[in-house]
Amino acid sequence: MMPLRRFAIHRPADLGEAAEMLDHYGDTGTLYAGGTELLLAMRHDLLRYEHLIDIKAVAGLDSIEARDGHIHIGAGATHRTIERSPVVRELLPVMARMEAEVANVRVRAAGTLGGNLCFAEPHSDPATLLLALGGTARAQGKGGERTLAMDELLAGAYENSLSRDEVLTGVNVPVPGPTQRAAYLKFQVHERPLLGLALVLDLNEDGSEIRAARCAVGCVSPTPCRSEAAERLIAGPAAAAGERLQQAADTLADEAALTDDREGSAEYKRHLIGVLLRRAAGKCLDANE
Ligand SMILES: Cc1cc2nc3c(=O)[nH]c(=O)nc-3n(C[C@H](O)[C@H](O)[C@H](O)COP(=O)(O)OP(=O)(O)OC[C@H]3O[C@@H](n4cnc5c(N)ncnc54)[C@H](O)[C@@H]3O)c2cc1C
Structure with a gap:
């Protein structure tokens, strides 16, 4: 493994500022959440960025709530938070169980759902379950908010369909009915x-x-x-x-x-x-x- 090249970390106050930063830094910048994929790829010199836009502290990005027959899971929620969430455990236990089997506890404690979906490593768990559950993804960029079907978000191996200035803000999963x-x-x-x-x-x-x-x-x-x-x-x-x-x-x-x-x-x-x-x-x- 190579030593990490130098990079600057930027902490946007909100999603609007994150979108501005993505636009401003272009190909030299990217979003950084748990870093479990990104920093590994940078250490192997597979990816090079001079500017990491750290979205971990953006308020509300890690929220999990049940509303309008859906569970809304913020992209910044870690696997561990989802696995332990009382809302997910009660209303979507299959998701809590899946999350409990992702990687190991250290990766689960840092890695986020958004990072998992956006990195789009084919050997992953959440996207498959979300596709079957009929989940949708929410994204926000300079042009506003939009909703994408799960198979629209995933564009290929290690490829998502977000535009340069968009942040995945979360997923909405319909709460399964009693039958x-x-x-x-x-x-x-x-x-x-x-x-x-x-x-x-x-x-x-x-x-x-x-x-x-x-x-x-x-x-x-x-x-x-x-x-x-x-x-x-x-x-x-x-x-x-x-x-x-x-x-x-x-x-x-x-x-x-x-x-x-x-x-x-x-x-x-x-x-x-x-x-x-x-x-x-x-x-x-x-x-x-
Ligand atoms: C040892 C190991 C074992 C693993 N085992 C499994 C497993 O069994 N099952 C499984 O599913 N996964 C597994 N993983 C993958 C793990 O789930 C991911 O590493 C983790 O979820 C990535 O999240 P992160 O926050 O660390 O992403 P980061 O590394 O911070 O980011 C990954 C990529 O996503 C982008 N990104 C991050 N957040 C957003 C956002 N909100 N909007 C737009 N782009 C964003 C970043 O720019 C970057 O390109 C494993 C990983 C490791 C290291």
Whole structure:
């Protein structure tokens, strides 16, 4: 690892000033939150910036609140804060559980949700779950505020679609209704997940019928992949879901365009999608979960 090159740290008072700074410093500046990705990449000389715009102290950027049927999670909230948030634990326990399994406690204590989503490292967890939950992202720049669908925010591996002067301010996640169940499962051998799978089922009153499903797989393509064709296959009687889940897993694997890489062969990843989808469905359908 290389010693860090010299850089200046700037602390904007608010998001307006952060946007001005981003515009002013252009390619020589970038946002800095927990620094767990950014400083590592700078140490390896993969990224070079002279100006880091530290948004950790911007008021309200780390807030978490339930409002209008949604949980609003600020981009500056750390994984640890989300994992321990009473609001998230009560209304979106699947998110709290996913966050508790991100990295290790040191990374979780510093790393933020916004940094995770904006760095867009394909081997990550939150984007896959947020895609299945129907979460949206909020961004603010010199031109004002806008909302982006999760798959709009993620532009590719290590690429987001924010403009030069925009800051991701947070995500809005619809609070699942009483008939909805969600699960996120991942398989991991090394430091980062090899494959993550999120499933949300909408069940009828007695749980015998899957009325609708949303599913997404992450880590196996540049950005997480959601398959509406797979979701249509999952819907139907819960007791006879086995065969449909296998077909859905194959459809999801096809749409994710799996490839052989150092994490494993495409065939291996296809097998894992089948295993994790069945387990996730089991969790959603188990009344005791
Ligand atoms: C050892 C290790 C293990 C890990 N394991 C996992 C894992 O199992 N699962 C997983 O999902 N992740 C994992 N991660 C990734 C971790 O979640 C991220 O490092 C962390 O969330 C990044 O947040 P940060 O605040 O540190 O971002 P920073 O490093 O501060 O920033 C990252 C990038 O995002 C930009 N950025 C930051 N905030 C914003 C914003 N609000 N708006 C616009 N751009 C912004 C920065 O300019 C920078 O380009 C791991 C990381 C490490 C180091």
